[in-house]
Amino acid sequence: MRSMTGFGRATAALAGGTLSVQVSSVNRRSLDLSIKLPDDWDILEAEIAESVRRVASRGKVHVGVEFAPSNGRGDIGWNDAGVAAVLDRLADLADTRQIHFEPNAELLWHIASSQRSPAEAPSADAARPEVLAALAEALRGFAAMRAKEGEALLADLSERLAACRAQVDAVAARAPEVAPAYRGQLMKRLRDAGLELDVEDERVLREIALFADRCDVSEEITRFRSHIDQLGTLVRSEDEIGRKADFILQEMGREANTIGSKANDLAIAKSVIELKNELERIREQMANVE
Numbered sequence: 520m521r522s523m524t525g526f527g528r529a530t531a532a533l534a535g536g537t538l539s540v541q542v543s544s545v546n547r548r549s550l551d552l553s554i555k556l557p558d559d560w561d562i563l564e565a566e567i568a569e570s571v572r573r574v575a576s577r578g579k580v581h582v583g584v585e586f587a588p589s590n591g592r593g594d595i596g597w598n599d600a601g602v603a604a605v606l607d608r609l610a611d612l613a614d615t616r617q618i619h620f621e622p623n624a625e626l627l628w629h630i631a632s633s634q635r636s637p638a639e640a641p642s643a644d645a646a647r648p649e650v651l652a653a654l655a656e657a658l659r660g661f662a663a664m665r666a667k668e669g670e671a672l673l674a675d676l677s678e679r680l681a682a683c684r685a686q687v688d689a690v691a692a693r694a695p696e697v698a699p700a701y702r703g704q705l706m707k708r709l710r711d712a713g714l715e716l717d718v719e720d721e722r723v724l725r726e727i728a729l730f731a732d733r734c735d736v737s738e739e740i741t742r743f744r745s746h747i748d749q750l751g752t753l754v755r756s757e758d759e760i761g762r763k764a765d766f767i768l769q770e771m772g773r774e775a776n777t778i779g780s781k782a783n784d785l786a787i788a789k790s791v792i793e794l795k796n797e798l799e800r801i802r803e804q805m806a807n808v809e
Contacts, residue, residue: 522668527661
């Protein structure tokens with residue numbers, strides 16, 4: 520089992536600077552992949568996407584690739600001639616329009632920042648080997664985190680499936696007592712109403728038989744137990760399990776609703792409520808599973 524939450528990061532030396540690759544993901548029903556690359560490196564996007572798809576099949580995955588020049592962003596050279604040219608043009612424009620023009624520190628900063636000469640990143644072809652190697656390292660960390668998160672989810676889901684089985688076992692133990700209890704209640708109501716009917720009276724037997732048939736939940740219990748086994752096997756597999764688990768949980772929900780509507784018994788109703796609570800918790804956890 521793998522979680523859809525993961526993170527991985529790797530860095531590598533690259534001509535003229537440092538390359539960093541970061542991969543992160545959160546929950547999403549399908550694979551939603553976004554890739555951010557330096558300018559002129561778009562040609563690498565298809566190869567990066569292919570590498571990610573080999574590791575992740577679901578989740579909102581973001582890959583960020585950055586190149587930082589060795590001298591750092593703060594040491595990028597100023598274009599003094601460009602700054603002076605802009606100031607001269609602004610002064611001429613102000614003079615033409617008879618506007619008082621007095622440059623201040625803020626204006627100089629904005630003009631100088633716009634005229635800085637950024638260090639050039641290597642070409643995409645030159646950077647490809649290092650980018651793909653760093654991506655592979657980041658993806659290993661990313662996959663390891665998803666696997667570790669998956670182990671924690673598996674432990675939690677195993678406990679919740681065991682709780683579901685306990686509630687179903689409680690329903691199965693109580694179910695055979697429902698019809699006899701109804702027979703006793705029926706006879707008491709008849710006596711209270713002044714109708715002295717024998718317990719072997721055909722009308723009484725027919726009513727009890729109809730009730731027993733309506734409240735029989737043996738098939739639902741059998742199917743629910745089967746679903747528990749299927750889900751337990753599924754979550755321990757190495758395949759993509761999220762969509763399959765969604766379907767099984769839907770079926771488990773239907774069986775629980777049917778048991779609750781047919782049983783007509785307070786003890787069983789309480790077990791069904793607990794069962795539904797556990798199913799909802801499992802459903803919430805499965806939303807994190809790939």
